[in-house]
Amino acid sequence: MKYVNLKVDSVRNYCNEIFLKMGFDAGESDIITDVLLTADLYGIESHGVQRLIRYYKAYREGSIDVKAKAEKVFETDISAVLDAPYSMGQLAAKHGMELAIEKANVHGAGFVTVRNSNHFGIAGYYTKMAAKQDLLGICMTNTEAIAIPTYGKKAMLGTNPVALCMPADPVDFWYDVATTIVTRGKLEVYEKNGKPLPGGWAADENGLECDDAKRVIANIINKAGGGIYPLGGQSELTGSHKGYGLGLIVELFTSVFAGGTTSPHVKKSGNGDTSFCFIALDYGLFGDKVLIRKRFSELLDELRNSPKAEGCERIYIHGEKEAESHSEKMQNGIPVGPRTFGELKQIGEELGVDFEQHFTLDDG
């Protein structure tokens, strides 16, 4: 059995029912489902429905509390800190960005941090919320430690992604990246295919560069040392310290500014110990928004149209690949691998949601 394309509406309805069965209300189920589906539609499979099994397990183990509410523990006109213990990350995150947007709409800027939550899906989802209101959105999260600092051999920082979305035409500039050179998901692909890792990706338990994906992943799971290099790789020669510093900045804006658990102490990113940061900025802080947006869109156009390297056909603006994937998948459905297919079915069985009723033979 290979990948099958499932109808977007079918996946949406099925996931919604799953979350309802877990005990989330209709509005909450909608939000969580939308975050997952958006990842799939944008082509970010690692954060789409294939991750449902992880959320389901966290729910079963009790590290996700479906009744958890985010509590405001500190607030100013332009900032707030939310405590959301064992909350579903997507719900606490949406709440956090909504509050940041509210503040930005009144005061020009909003900074909201959240602590004690769980994995929230794609960081970019929340930045899009700001862009839809013609604001600039920024989002960061820490995670379980997986990145070794430059010259270190123990994972101390998370993949610590940062996302930024700025309204532009014809498509928003939409940046969403881990501050590590790659994510663990990428290592898993190399492990599955039995291929050696590209240079500068990962270190073994002694802190030496290592191309054995299996060994690196086992070490990460067993917390035996080693991990993934920061963006910039192993050496200062290729800017390792720059990526390491970015990861640290994300840590500052998330766990430190939220009063949450820092990455070295996050047990796993679905254990009620993850911190987020949401920033919404009204770019009218810098003058006429129509002009600024036009100026930015023109710059992006110049980049798109600038000469291509030999053998390359296209220069991408961040967010273009995702927008194209979205159009294509809305039409053709969401590709789901055999393992995910099985997991979706299994979760339904355990929770009493009829898989066959949602997915016709056409879907698979």
Place this chain on the structure above:
Amino acid sequence: MKYVNLKVDSVRNYCNEIFLKMGFDAGESDIITDVLLTADLYGIESHGVQRLIRYYKAYREGSIDVKAKAEKVFETDISAVLDAPYSMGQLAAKHGMELAIEKANVHGAGFVTVRNSNHFGIAGYYTKMAAKQDLLGICMTNTEAIAIPTYGKKAMLGTNPVALCMPADPVDFWYDVATTIVTRGKLEVYEKNGKPLPGGWAADENGLECDDAKRVIANIINKAGGGIYPLGGQSELTGSHKGYGLGLIVELFTSVFAGGTTSPHVKKSGNGDTSFCFIALDYGLFGDKVLIRKRFSELLDELRNSPKAEGCERIYIHGEKEAESHSEKMQNGIPVGPRTFGELKQIGEELGVDFEQHFTLDDG
């Protein structure tokens, strides 16, 4: 003649007189000199007094107007846009960060952009101003285009550095990096030594990876194509798109939000067409500052003390090397190479400042 160590006070007094002779007033001369010396003291020679000749030439050519003042063209409670045509970058920059700090001290945050200025020295200088007032400081600037976008072959973005300083104990976290994999200065060192460039640093005029420093630099000067890769190198496999996107974000916060000249159109970074962005944040936006600072300092300590990779002795926190360099150089003086030594002397001769009077034989 090799490097000689010049006394810090002698260099300070000499530079001050040079700037006075150019027509800056005493306060202004102090500021510009302090920015230059701080770079040298922190061990960032490329941005220290060795760059005096470039400022001097820009002054002679008329692209620096010593009488230029920054004019506020837009303002809100937490933001402002300054127009500072042909201004000395250090003066416009200091003014910009002062305004951002003022706003942060009243409203919690200050965002100030500056357009039409000139090269301002090290970005980190201005972030330190915020940290000295127990605020978080961020600073960005665009520059002449030198970085090629992922899959491109024409330099479209500047080195576009970003600096961030967050108060911490025993030393501030002080991050100041180009969003390119390296700066042009690094290429020049390899050219001088006739060594091939490390992999993933630079591209030739066809957009192919190139280890010939001489050729890359000549192409950059003649705007013949090619340039330096973004942080992350040439390929998406090593995160090229991440560095390229960071450069674009810096462009957004500088030229786009300032209404200035975008990097592809900056003639050279000393021609009245450079834009800056200054952000000051009162981290009391997130609660008790003493606790936050303590929490952050503890995280930095954990990183410092985490296990080292085989063959490595130390894990650095950003800003430590610079702080140690500062202590050492305050005692031993500022090392100046023969070329810079000659240039300093020559500038003095042309402006009528007595070199010998400032530097005793002991100095050289």
